[in-house]
Amino acid sequence: MSGTTAHLVAFGVPWTLDLSHLAAEDRYEVHRRWERCRADVLDADPELTPQTTPVSPGSSAYDLSRHITRRSIDQQLGRLLLLHAAGLADPTSGATLGLIAPSGTGKTTSARILGHRFGYVTDETLAVRDDLAVVPYPKPLSVIEEGHPEFKRELSATDHGLLPTPRDPRLGGTVLLHRDPTLLRPGLEPAPLLDAVTQVIPQTSGLAWMSRPLVRLATVLTAGAGVHTLHYAEIGQCGDLLERLLDPGSDGVTAERDWAAVSPPPGATLPAPGSGPVSNPATSLPDGTRLVRAPWTDALAVDGEVLVLIGSTPLRLAGVGAIVWTCADQPVTVETVTAHVVDALGPNPSDADLVAAAALELVRVGVLVPAEGPA
Structure with a gap:
């Protein structure tokens, strides 16, 4: 060797x-x-x-x-969904948990400590195919030198006693790591899907280069046990909690599943990967202005909210803003949108002002644009 x-x-x-x-x-x-x-x-x-x-x-x-x-x-890039995550698998079934966290906040430590109980898949980059198969990357463990966070040692997974990667690992759930040294005992709770998507987007590589990136991410985060947040002080105390997520018969906490994809129209010109919305310095919208969605990459609708991805930039819309954007799939006036808001939320003496303000703000941040051509 x-x-x-x-x-x-x-x-x-x-x-x-x-x-x-x-x-x-x-x-x-x-x-x-x-x-x-x-x-x-x-x-x-x-x-x-x-x-x-x-x-x-x-x-x-x-x-x-x-x-x-x-x-x-x-x-x-563009072929696999690449998560900044440790991967730990059930040694028998191959069901794999992705433990997602920013660099230097617990991925390698989780793999190093829990890899004696779960199969070691990776300590850094969890690669997931369209069919939710996991492509292993059981690299050397990159361990931060104590007192020298800028240096990392590379440790052999075998020398460190980590269990082997199971054959044909498959995604069984995702976990957002949240370490709090003051906690007395660990806890696991379902993460609201849009909260999770927003947190995970920065912990991906090349997401905007994928076709339907938000749909791909939502599909991964609702796979298997779904996405949960793990609150803990010491990761070594969390093995039982994580094992429950991989147990199909577990009566554990239930993750959110319901979401809808909002697709750009066929043939639409999409923003370039790495780009973002184009702001508009408008201070008012003249009467009769028709508004339409700016070019966008992908969107998810969950429980009355919409997460819109423009290039590489996510924008989360709720309440009146979500309704305005939803109505603007075709050119529409503020007056028409106001009627939809009243239907959805009930009448309010300030409806016209609220909708106008929301529409103007969406124009200013580049989510909506004034429509061209005749009414």
């Missing part, structure tokens, strides 16, 4: 590491750290470009890990 090349697969992306410049003991260390990702035959998927990189003497093990992760993400 000290050859001059190492063949790996990082969530589906084939890699060859050139170790010829390393001493024998250093080659051994690279093979040992990456043995969970080792592949004897490289995947010949024509849609992916095999990656090759030399490993130099004295180079950082963490820099190599980060390089492999970033380049592999680039290869899978």
Whole structure:
């Protein structure tokens, strides 16, 4: 296990590491750290470009890990849903929980501690296919050096005693990690779907490059046990709670499931990935102005609210704002929208002013635009 090349697969992306410049003991260390990702035959998927990189003497093990992760993400943009999450699986069924958190806030610690009870899938990037199959990435554990948060050590998953990745892992639920050192005991609660989507969007890679990104994300967050928030002080106390989520017969808490996709019209020009809404400095809307939705990428409707994605920017609309946007699928006047608001919410002496103010604000932030052409 000290050859001059190492063949790996990082969530589906084939890699060859050139170790010829390393001493024998250093080659051994690279093979040992990456043995969970080792592949004897490289995947010949024509849609992916095999990656090759030399490993130099004295180079950082963490820099190599980060390089492999970033380049592999680039290869899978738009193909897989990529969550910044640890992945832990039931050793028998392969049902996998994604433990989602920002960098440096608990993913690797969760994998390191709970990986003795659950199968180790990844400590960093959880890749999910359209059919909810999980593409494993059991990389070395990237552990922060105590007292030196800017440095990370790379630990072999096998040397650390983590359980192997089950065959054919499949998403069984998602968990938002929320550590609070003052808590006496951990707790698990369902996360409202739009709250969860809004929190998770920043913890994805390349979401805006996917077709129907919000639909894909909502599908993942309502899969299996659904999405929950885990409040805890020490992750080692949470094994029983997480195990319940993967138990189909559990009488545990129920996650929100109901949502509706709002699709852009066929043939519509969508905002470019990485873009956002175009603001408008308007201070008023002339009488008779017709408004229509600005170009948008995807949207979800949940319990009277709408989450609209424009390029890479999500905007959450509730109450009057949600009704105004919903009515503006075709050019519509503020007066017509006011009638819809009254039907939905009941009459109010300030209806006209409230709707006009909401419509103007949606124009200003770039969610609605004045319609062109004759009425």
